[in-house]
Amino acid sequence: MTKADLIENVYLKTGFxxxxxxxxxxxxxxxxxxxxxxxxxxxxxxxxxxxxxxxxTRRGRNPQTGDEIEISSRKILTFKPSQVLKAAINGGE
Incomplete structure (x- = not known):
């Protein structure tokens, strides 16, 4: 689903x-x-x-050369689905 699909669904379901x-x-x-x-x-x-x-920050290895490299610290985004969503995906409610 794309952003355009989301917009279309909001349009169809709300009447805006x-x-x-x-x-x-x-x-x-x-x-x-x-x-x-x-x-x-x-x-x-x-x-x-x-x-x-x-x-x-952590140590890593360049897979092509085998040299050790330093992987810099960073922020990551995680998503954890709710039990309700997991149940819906697996066909239960």
Missing amino acids: SKKESAEIVETVFDLMKDNLEKGEKIKIAGFGNFVVKDKA
Whole structure:
């Protein structure tokens, strides 16, 4: 599913115009992005949790040369689905 598909579904299910539906989807994504950039957790009941985690600097190896390299620290985004979502995906409720 793409962003355009999301906008189309919002348009069909709510009765808003396509322009309003696009603004709604964009606003939701912007809010999520802004909160994640601040390091805040997003918890959507019945769907799951989005969490930004820090990965420490670590040693790695270049697979082509075998040389050791340092992999810099960074932030990663993780998603953990809720039990409700897991059940829906697996055909249960």
